[in-house]
Amino acid sequence: MKRIxxxxxxxxxxxxxxxxxxxxxxxxxxxxxxxxxxxxFEKFVEGLPVEEVxxxxxxxxxx
Amino acid sequence: MKLKIGIYWGAACGGCDVAILDTHxxxxxIAAAVDIHLWPIATDFKYSxxxxxxxxxxxxxxxxxxxxxxxxxxxxxxxxxxxxxxxxLGACAHLGxxxxxxxxYTREDILRRAYLESESTVNERGILPQERSTVDGVELELPxxxxxxxxxxxxxxVEYSIPGCPPASMQIYSALGLVxxxxxxxxxxxxxxxxxALCDECIRKKSExxxxxxxxxxxxxxxxxxxxLEQGFICLGPATRSGCGSRCIKxxxxxxxxxxxLDDVADQxxxxxxxxxxxxxxxxxxxINAVLDMVVDPVRTFHRFGLAASMLRRxxx
Numbered sequence: 001m002k003r004i005x006x007x008x009x010x011x012x013x014x015x016x017x018x019x020x021x022x023x024x025x026x027x028x029x030x031x032x033x034x035x036x037x038x039x040x041f042e043k044f045v046e047g048l049p050v051e052e053v054x055x056x057x058x059x060x061x062x063x
Numbered sequence: 064m065k066l067k068i069g070i071y072w073g074a075a076c077g078g079c080d081v082a083i084l085d086t087h088x089x090x091x092x093i094a095a096a097v098d099i100h101l102w103p104i105a106t107d108f109k110y111s112x113x114x115x116x117x118x119x120x121x122x123x124x125x126x127x128x129x130x131x132x133x134x135x136x137x138x139x140x141x142x143x144x145x146x147x148x149x150x151x152l153g154a155c156a157h158l159g160x161x162x163x164x165x166x167x168y169t170r171e172d173i174l175r176r177a178y179l180e181s182e183s184t185v186n187e188r189g190i191l192p193q194e195r196s197t198v199d200g201v202e203l204e205l206p207x208x209x210x211x212x213x214x215x216x217x218x219x220x221v222e223y224s225i226p227g228c229p230p231a232s233m234q235i236y237s238a239l240g241l242v243x244x245x246x247x248x249x250x251x252x253x254x255x256x257x258x259x260a261l262c263d264e265c266i267r268k269k270s271e272x273x274x275x276x277x278x279x280x281x282x283x284x285x286x287x288x289x290x291x292l293e294q295g296f297i298c299l300g301p302a303t304r305s306g307c308g309s310r311c312i313k314x315x316x317x318x319x320x321x322x323x324x325l326d327d328v329a330d331q332x333x334x335x336x337x338x339x340x341x342x343x344x345x346x347x348x349x350x351i352n353a354v355l356d357m358v359v360d361p362v363r364t365f366h367r368f369g370l371a372a373s374m375l376r377r378x379x380x
Contacts, residue, residue: 003201010103010109042176042181048363052364059228063104
């Protein structure tokens with residue numbers, strides 16, 4: 001199958017790529033959206049003093 | 064001739080990109096002076112376009128975000144080859160930034176929490192991201208999440224850093240002016256920032272400091288005029304480079320150090336700890352320790368933006 005990669009996807013906040021597979025007729029057989037990023041806020045805000053949380057989680061997305 | 068520039072983000076939040084956009088009308092001046100060849104938040108160039116460039120094609124790359132995974136590293140190395148001058152833009156590229164706090168944990172801790180344990184996760188088969196996976200007969204790839212967040216400089220040579228989380232917009236504008244006018248200082252310099260400590264520019268009133276108790280923000284209302292530190296609130300002003308315009312201080316929030324250390328300071332957090340210890344009363348070791356024990360979360364207080372660049376760097380495995 002022919003493979004088309006759109007990497008990176010743009011004009012949004014964050015990282016992403018799209019991989020499209022075409023069948024022998026050139027039609028889209030299937031397509032995958034992948035998010036190739038993880039920073040770990042879920043973990044490293046654990047135990048943070050609650051009054052500091054707003055000053056940390058504002059860095060999840062700055063857009 | 065117009066400068067050719069690329070703007071990219073690694074492990075970032077997009078706040079540095081927005082800080083560029085927040086130059087408002089000055090953005091038109093920037094757009095007139097440069098040709099943009101990569102800027103994922105605003106333009107549609109692909110990695111394949113960058114790979115097709117001759118080495119050294121770009122005059123400047125501004126790279127925000129730290130290096131958290133193999134894709135961040137691959138693109139950092141690619142852009143380094145294509146760029147004559149590499150600028151670390153913002154606290155994450157400069158010092159690891161807030162995402163560098165993940166260095167308190169291992170890669171496995173983070174993957175488990177995010178993909179298996181979090182209250183909002185539904186993952187009955189317990190699948191974790193794989194670098195290669197075969198789905199319905201086709202192979203898909205994801206970057207490898209590293210165990211340790213790195214600063215840009217820990218991965219590729221960097222000529223200049225523009226600090227801040229985010230950098231003040233007009234500081235980015237003036238730093239770009241240095242590039243356009245060929246007025247850049249010696250390599251390795253911090254640009255787009257001051258050369259003094261934030262305290263030296265602070266609008267709050269300072270006198271001889273004596274701290275006998277450390278307060279959390281909900282424990283006492285600070286007065287409007289006096290230095291936060293003198294009132295017992297941890298403020299990283301003594302150990303932090305100026306240049307931000309005192310944004311937090313003016314919003315009644317003590318400094319958390321996003322502009323990083325001054326020149327010749329190896330570790331911002333330790334510098335702050337040293338500054339703090341020197342103003343605590345009583346002066347004996349027991350007394351100092353009793354007050355320091357009131358700091359609830361020392362690592363994430365003193366190394367909020369700089370853990371990945373600090374001497375601590377990460378928790379031992």
